[in-house]
Amino acid sequence: MTDHDRTSPGSPDSENSPGVQEVSTSAEAQGLNIAARTQWQLIRGRFFRHKAALFGMFLLVGVVLLSFTSVGIGPLPGWWDKSPLATGPLYNDGNPTLSLVPEFLGGAGLALGEHPFGQDNVGKDYFALTMRGTQVSLIIAFLVGIVATIVATVIGACAGYFRGWTETVLMRITDVLIAIPLLAIAAAAAKIAGQAGILYLGIVLGLVTWTQTARLVRSAVLSLREKEFVEAARSVGTSSARIIFKHILPNTVGVIIVSVTLAIAAAVLLESALSFLGMGVQPPDTSLGRLITDYRSAMGTRPWLFYWPGLFIILIALSVNFIGDGLRDAFDPRQNRVRD
Amino acid sequence: MLVFIARRLVVSVFVLFVATFVMFVLAANTGDPLSDLRELPEDARESAMAERIERMHLDLPVYARYLLWLGAAFTGDLGVNRQGQDVNILLADAISATMQLVVAATVLAIVIGIAIGIVSALRQYSGFDHVVTFGAFVAFSLPIFWVGVLLKQYGAIEFNNWLARPTIPTLVVVLVAVLVGAAWSSLMVGDRRTRLLAFVGAAGVTTVLLLWISGTSWFTDPGLGPVVIAVSALGGAVGISVLISGPQLNRPMYAALTAAAVGTVLSFVLSPVLADPNLLVIVGLAVTTVVVCVAIGYGFGGVLHRRNAIATAVWTGLFTGGVIFVDRMLQSFASYSRSVQGRPISTVGARTPNYEGTFWELTLDSAGHLALPTLALILVSLATYTRYSRASMLEVMNQDYVRTARAKGLPERTVITRHAFRNGLIPITTLVAYDFGTVIGGAVVTETVFGWRAMGHLLITGLDEADPAPVMAFFVVAGGAIVVFNMIADIAYAYLDPRIRLS
Numbered sequence: 001m002t003d004h005d006r007t008s009p010g011s012p013d014s015e016n017s018p019g020v021q022e023v024s025t026s027a028e029a030q031g032l033n034i035a036a037r038t039q040w041q042l043i044r045g046r047f048f049r050h051k052a053a054l055f056g057m058f059l060l061v062g063v064v065l066l067s068f069t070s071v072g073i074g075p076l077p078g079w080w081d082k083s084p085l086a087t088g089p090l091y092n093d094g095n096p097t098l099s100l101v102p103e104f105l106g107g108a109g110l111a112l113g114e115h116p117f118g119q120d121n122v123g124k125d126y127f128a129l130t131m132r133g134t135q136v137s138l139i140i141a142f143l144v145g146i147v148a149t150i151v152a153t154v155i156g157a158c159a160g161y162f163r164g165w166t167e168t169v170l171m172r173i174t175d176v177l178i179a180i181p182l183l184a185i186a187a188a189a190a191k192i193a194g195q196a197g198i199l200y201l202g203i204v205l206g207l208v209t210w211t212q213t214a215r216l217v218r219s220a221v222l223s224l225r226e227k228e229f230v231e232a233a234r235s236v237g238t239s240s241a242r243i244i245f246k247h248i249l250p251n252t253v254g255v256i257i258v259s260v261t262l263a264i265a266a267a268v269l270l271e272s273a274l275s276f277l278g279m280g281v282q283p284p285d286t287s288l289g290r291l292i293t294d295y296r297s298a299m300g301t302r303p304w305l306f307y308w309p310g311l312f313i314i315l316i317a318l319s320v321n322f323i324g325d326g327l328r329d330a331f332d333p334r335q336n337r338v339r340d
Numbered sequence: 341m342l343v344f345i346a347r348r349l350v351v352s353v354f355v356l357f358v359a360t361f362v363m364f365v366l367a368a369n370t371g372d373p374l375s376d377l378r379e380l381p382e383d384a385r386e387s388a389m390a391e392r393i394e395r396m397h398l399d400l401p402v403y404a405r406y407l408l409w410l411g412a413a414f415t416g417d418l419g420v421n422r423q424g425q426d427v428n429i430l431l432a433d434a435i436s437a438t439m440q441l442v443v444a445a446t447v448l449a450i451v452i453g454i455a456i457g458i459v460s461a462l463r464q465y466s467g468f469d470h471v472v473t474f475g476a477f478v479a480f481s482l483p484i485f486w487v488g489v490l491l492k493q494y495g496a497i498e499f500n501n502w503l504a505r506p507t508i509p510t511l512v513v514v515l516v517a518v519l520v521g522a523a524w525s526s527l528m529v530g531d532r533r534t535r536l537l538a539f540v541g542a543a544g545v546t547t548v549l550l551l552w553i554s555g556t557s558w559f560t561d562p563g564l565g566p567v568v569i570a571v572s573a574l575g576g577a578v579g580i581s582v583l584i585s586g587p588q589l590n591r592p593m594y595a596a597l598t599a600a601a602v603g604t605v606l607s608f609v610l611s612p613v614l615a616d617p618n619l620l621v622i623v624g625l626a627v628t629t630v631v632v633c634v635a636i637g638y639g640f641g642g643v644l645h646r647r648n649a650i651a652t653a654v655w656t657g658l659f660t661g662g663v664i665f666v667d668r669m670l671q672s673f674a675s676y677s678r679s680v681q682g683r684p685i686s687t688v689g690a691r692t693p694n695y696e697g698t699f700w701e702l703t704l705d706s707a708g709h710l711a712l713p714t715l716a717l718i719l720v721s722l723a724t725y726t727r728y729s730r731a732s733m734l735e736v737m738n739q740d741y742v743r744t745a746r747a748k749g750l751p752e753r754t755v756i757t758r759h760a761f762r763n764g765l766i767p768i769t770t771l772v773a774y775d776f777g778t779v780i781g782g783a784v785v786t787e788t789v790f791g792w793r794a795m796g797h798l799l800i801t802g803l804d805e806a807d808p809a810p811v812m813a814f815f816v817v818a819g820g821a822i823v824v825f826n827m828i829a830d831i832a833y834a835y836l837d838p839r840i841r842l843s
Contacts, residue, residue, distance in 0.1 A: 052477075172351070172354070172355060175351070176355050176358045176359045176362060177359075177362075178822070179355050179356060179359040179819050179822050179823050179826075180359050180362065180363055180815065180819055180822075181778065181780075181781025181782070181784075181815070181818045181819060181822065182781070183781055183782065183784050183785070183799075184363065184781060184784075184799055184811070184814065184815060184818065184819075185362075185363070185366065187800075187803055188363070188366035188367055188370055188803055188811070189366060191370040191371065191803050192366070192369055192370055265480070265481065269481070269483055269484075272483050272485075273483065273484070273485060273785050276483075276485045276785065277784075277785065277788060277800060278804075279800075279803065289483070289485075292483070292485065292486055292489075296489050299489060299492075299493050300493070303493075306486075306489065310483060310486040310490075313481075313483045313486065314478070314481050314482060314483070317480070317481035317482075317483075318477060318478060318480075318481040321477050321480055321481055322477065325477070
């Protein structure tokens with residue numbers, strides 16, 4: 001259908017006498033000769049149209065920047081001048097000084113104040129503590145994501161590609177891990193690795209949370225290995241490793257990314273639950289879950305010590321979940337499109 | 341099918357064996373099982389350590405200890421813990437506590453979650469749907485221990501304080517009324533006028549109800565009373581028969597109304613029996629209800645509507661029974677509340693220690709203890725069920741057979757309940773089975789927050805003390821449940837969806 005609103009010269013009579021020079025105009029009008037877009041551009045476009053996912057991404061980037069720039073990483077100092085460990089005199093009885101109400105509404109304006117998130121009973125700055133905890137939780141979550149991705153991809157791809165004994169053995173290993181309640185195996189592993197520091201904790205948690213992703217990768221590889229392009233690659237003598245990494249895995253990227261994103265969101269909650277039970281991050285390190293445990297008895301007297309870490313856990317998990325949802329829509333647009 | 345089940349069974353047993361080994365090795369290596377004894381004075385230390393090494397076979401390597409444990413476990417003996425207590429006894433108590441907690445939570449989450457998911461699928465992209473979707477995402481992201489502590493503060497401490505003077509502030513009344521009105525209006529199909537009417541109607545009813553509750557201090561001595569019982573029984577009858585057999589006045593509707601009327605009348609006739617029954621009486625009454633309702637449905641149904649009429653009558657009868665049950669519990673609320681110093685919602689443990697009372701007061705007592713942990717558990721699994729049933733229902737509504745059903749002129753109610761709903765439940769069935777498997781192991785955090793000495797307690801103390809026996813007891817039940825229910829899920833799926841078997 002040609003559009004009649006188009007006012008460019010030549011188009012009004014294009015439907016009556018489609019001359020040689022009009023063909024391109026008409027085709028353009030019909031949107032036929034738009035620039036070719038690659039698979040990735042399409043995915044990116046779909047992702048950026050997903051408002052919740054965009055919101056989640058801004059939120060996550062914000063939280064990451066805030067936590068890493070404020071108290072600094074390792075030896076690098078941040079812009080926030082207080083240390084998470086130093087105690088000090090109580091300022092305003094430890095109440096949070098963060099103000100978000102603008103002055104014309106009768107508030108104190110947008111200001112951080114001396115201790116934006118308040119202080120605990122010995123005068124530690126709670127903003128610095130929360131930021132440090134957020135950092136640790138983020139580091140662990142992303143380590144879990146990386147380790148789980150690698151293990152799940154290798155195991156899933158090998159099981160799916162080689163079939164036979166390899167598949168049986170690898171999938172039984174997966175079944176064994178699934179049979180153990182996640183919290184039990186994670187708690188036991190974290191108890192062993194927790195003393196060694198947060199990096200080990202992240203790696204160990206990654207080693208117990210890859211199972212669902214591996215199953216998904218396997219089933220994706222199972223269907224891909226029967227495709228003609230794999231057959232063609234095999235017929236010219238391509239090695240198995242090259243077929244897996246060059247031909248099959250790029251086609252499973254969607255499955256892997258989505259599954260791992262959701263696994264990261266789960267890892268944030270898992271880590272905080274373990275730390276809450278006293279099995280995860282050990283002092284002097286702290287994490288968001290650890291902060292909630294340490295200060296949960298203060299709920300009645302200093303509720304802010306309880307609210308801030310919980311709020312940040314929710315922010316991180318929620319934004320990662322939104323991103324995961326956006327990625328799923330972007331990689332697999334069939335799922336959410338509903339024909340009526 | 342038999343070969344499928346047999347193969348699945350062999351694999352499951354093998355998997356469980358390997359898993360016990362992994363778990364045992366991990367549990368045995370979580371720390372130093374003698375750490376607390378090392379601080380004893382010199383003279384007592386040696387003998388205490390020798391005794392514990394003897395009891396836990398610490399002189400043997402891990403795999404030998406595993407084989408010893410496995411051998412004993414086959415005879416049904418799960419060993420002793422670090423202090424020498426029999427783990428079997430600990431486990432029995434723990435299982436019953438955990439079961440109390442998770443069964444109610446899981447069943448409620450399934451029923452409510454599927455209902456919300458289906459409604460939000462049928463009203464896709466409505467305000468209700470958006471709110472439910474966003475709420476599900478938030479619930480996925482909630483740390484359950486944080487919610488638990490919040491619930492203890494606001495659901496128990498503040499709520500109990502409020503019960504002393506149960507008046508509802510005007511602002512809360514207005515807010516709740518607006519929210520309820522918005523929910524109803526977004527569920528309505530139709531033009532602006534219908535929606536506005538729904539909003540005004542729902543908000544008005546809510547306002548009157550809340551003002552009445554507040555004005556009469558209903559919460560100090562709650563109860564439904566005969567009028568409310570009769571009205572809700574009849575309302576339930578109408579609702580259930582509309583769902584099952586359509587809105588026209590026909591035989592199933594008469595059957596349902598009769599069942600509701602009989603139930604209401606019997607609730608007064610049976611008053612002496614209901615004053616202080618026991619569990620057996622309640623179960624007996626429920627069975628009688630079903631039998632009587634089947635008879636009512638059979639009598640009213642005629643030949644054509646018999647099945648519909650029986651189903652309608654039975655559901656109505658059970659609903660009426662439920663209303664009467666709730667009414668009885670509410671009536672003994674005042675006396676129960678007095679006996680626990682006006683703090684009916686409890687934050688710790690499974691029951692009030694040494695509490696004696698009538699059946700209704702004891703039920704209230706365990707309900708008061710169950711309320712908050714159940715709420716915390718429901719919140720998370722509710723989100724899962726809502727998302728899954730919404731997705732599954734949306735997929736089914738796009739199938740050709742649903743279009744066919746519509747095209748041949750079936751009413752939308754029949755299309756949804758007979759054609760879409762049943763097929764949409766297939767993937768949810770497997771989810772339910774998986775979920776039942778993980779629920780025992782998944783309640784650990786909630787149990788810890790609310791101080792229940794249940795399965796989670798076995799796991800946590802066992803890991804803390806590097807004591808494999810209680811950890812393994814936890815694992816045998818929780819891991820066993822996962823394996824068994826995964827198997828059931830696979831078999832159920834293969835049974836419900838023949839395509840799985842063929843592939």
